[in-house]
Amino acid sequence: xxxxxxxxxxxxxxxxxxxxxxxxxxxxxxxxxxxxxxxxxxxxxxxxxxxxxxxxxxxxxxxxxxxxxxxxxxxxxxxxxxxxxxxxxxxxxxxxxxxxxxxxxxxxxxxxxxxxxxxxxxxxxxxxxxxxxxxxxxxxxxxxxxxxxxxxxxxxxxxxxxxxxxxxxxxxxxxxxxxxxxxxxxxxxxxxxxxxxxxxxxxxxxxxxxxxxxxxxxxxxxxxxxxxxxxxxxxxxxxxxxxxxxxxxxxxxxxxxxxxxxxxxxxxxxxxxxxxxxxxxxxxxxxxxxxxxxxxxxxxxxxxxxxxxxxxxxxxxxxxxxxxxxxxxxxxxxxxxxxxxxxxxxxxxxxxxxxxxxxxxxxxxxxxxxxxxxxxxxxxxxxxxxxxx
Numbered sequence: 001x002x003x004x005x006x007x008x009x010x011x012x013x014x015x016x017x018x019x020x021x022x023x024x025x026x027x028x029x030x031x032x033x034x035x036x037x038x039x040x041x042x043x044x045x046x047x048x049x050x051x052x053x054x055x056x057x058x059x060x061x062x063x064x065x066x067x068x069x070x071x072x073x074x075x076x077x078x079x080x081x082x083x084x085x086x087x088x089x090x091x092x093x094x095x096x097x098x099x100x101x102x103x104x105x106x107x108x109x110x111x112x113x114x115x116x117x118x119x120x121x122x123x124x125x126x127x128x129x130x131x132x133x134x135x136x137x138x139x140x141x142x143x144x145x146x147x148x149x150x151x152x153x154x155x156x157x158x159x160x161x162x163x164x165x166x167x168x169x170x171x172x173x174x175x176x177x178x179x180x181x182x183x184x185x186x187x188x189x190x191x192x193x194x195x196x197x198x199x200x201x202x203x204x205x206x207x208x209x210x211x212x213x214x215x216x217x218x219x220x221x222x223x224x225x226x227x228x229x230x231x232x233x234x235x236x237x238x239x240x241x242x243x244x245x246x247x248x249x250x251x252x253x254x255x256x257x258x259x260x261x262x263x264x265x266x267x268x269x270x271x272x273x274x275x276x277x278x279x280x281x282x283x284x285x286x287x288x289x290x291x292x293x294x295x296x297x298x299x300x301x302x303x304x305x306x307x308x309x310x311x312x313x314x315x316x317x318x319x320x321x322x323x324x325x326x327x328x329x330x331x332x333x334x335x336x337x338x339x340x341x342x343x344x345x346x347x348x349x350x351x352x353x354x355x356x357x358x359x360x361x362x363x364x365x366x367x368x369x370x371x372x373x374x375x376x377x378x379x380x381x382x383x384x385x386x387x388x389x
Contacts, residue, residue, distance in 0.1 A: 004181035005315045009156050011149040013133070013174040015142070022139040023174055024114070027167065029138050030073055031111040033060055037077045042108035049078040064138055072118045080109045114169035116177070124165055124176075128158050133176065135167070147176065156180050170248075185318030190275035190377070195370030196265060196310070197329070197362050198279060198303060201347060204261050205362035207370040208268055212261045224250050254302050262309035266317055275320035277373020278310060279329070322380075324372040326365075333357060334367035 015023060037056045046052045053074050060070035084104070087093050094101035123136040131154075134143045149157070160180040168175050195207040203212040224246060231239045231246075269276050314321040330350075332339045338354035345351050350361040 004160075004183050005312050006179060006181050007156070007312060009149070009153045009161070009178045009180050011147040011153065011157070011176050011178065013176060014146040014148060015174060019142050019145055020174070022137040022142060023135075023167070024169065025139065026137040027114045027117055027169055029063075030065070030069065030117050031113055031115050033063060033065065034073050034077055034111045034115075035108075037074060038080070038108045038110070041077060041081060049075060052078055066123070066136060068120060068122045069117075069136060072120070072123075076111075076118060077109070080111075084109060116166040116168040118164045118166050119176075120164050126157070126161065128154075156182065171245075182316055184315045187318050187320050188273060190273060190320045192272070192274045193277045193370040193373040193377070194265065194269050194272075194274050195277045195366040195368065195373060196279070197326075197366040197369060198306070199362055202362050203257075204265065204306070205360075205366045206265055206268070207363070207366040208272075209363075210264060210268065211362070212257075212264075217257060220253065221250070255305065258302060258306040258309050261306060262313050265310060266313040266319055269314070269319045270317045275322065275373060275377060276310065276314055277322055277324055277369045277376070278307060279326035279369055280323045320377065322373045322376045324369055324376055326369065329365045329368045329372075330361060332365075332368045334359070334364050334371065 013023070037052065037060070040046065040056055041052055044055065046055060053071075056074060057070055060073060061067070065073065088101065088105070093104050119135065125134045127133065130144070131148075132144045132146050134141060135145060136142075157178060157180065160182050161178050162181045163179040165176050165178040168177060193207075197205045199205065199214070200218070201214055203214045203217065205211045227246065228243060231243050265276065268274075311321060313319075328339050331341055331343050333343060333350075333352040333355060335357045336352060336355040338352055340353045343350055343352055344361055346361075348361055350359045350364040351357075
């Protein structure tokens, strides 16, 4: 059995005026009905999808939804409540009794008029030869709706599309976000390890010498922060619209930067037949202590996204990858292993109090992580079966 890496591929729909009107009306209708289903789930405290279906399916059919569309609306609502309960349990929405948590628990989940609607192969079919789709709407099935995407995305769609696709509308433009399952490459036995240290001043530093400096990006984000503050003071409709546009633009910029960093690291590992040793990201915001000016950068940078990109690109390329504990990696000497708080003389400089080696602090930490990756890989491959007497 060949394992696969699930990725999403986005295509832009190019409907004519009548098709666009039907798609927009469909999204408004299914999301209005999703709000009704959400209210039923909230008022009656319906915990399971089967129970929710018994209480809502006939009404959705009577409102004109097809069987599959009705099922998807119910499942979308149930999944939203499952996510909400998971966040409440994890404490992501505040402690029990807090104002934020009480606010969330006191009302049903609400879906935006043009929130994403899932489609399966019964409601949506792809014609790759003409680069069009046939899609269900409340006005009937639309055929010959053209779509556009990059050449690489088109190849991935043709070969690996599998499962559901989401129809979404952003700024008056329709997109289909398709799930694709790309097979993993066979993992090779690494000749060495590349340690990757993540930070604020330098977003990522690899033990090979590659360094993704954060200076330009931090300037960009500081400028965006100032612009957001200026627009928030105006409190006009146009200012709110501009805020939303800038938020999406910044998200795209961050995502593109993370993609470039991840691809650079994985490509180098593949070229040199080495593995990647990545620091465990869980709890990075809690364990890192920073001066006040750096806290905004820490809490707004998508560290998890960067880690996810490195993981899935490594799996697609067959590059071995391990997660290691980063504790004290900034204080440990990569040369002799001596750990001392005083080894870190400044943000950028590392001077070992034992062997006297002088190095760039982030470069030293990445080499420490590389060694820990080698140890973790070796320990994982060693047999735990007791020797036969």
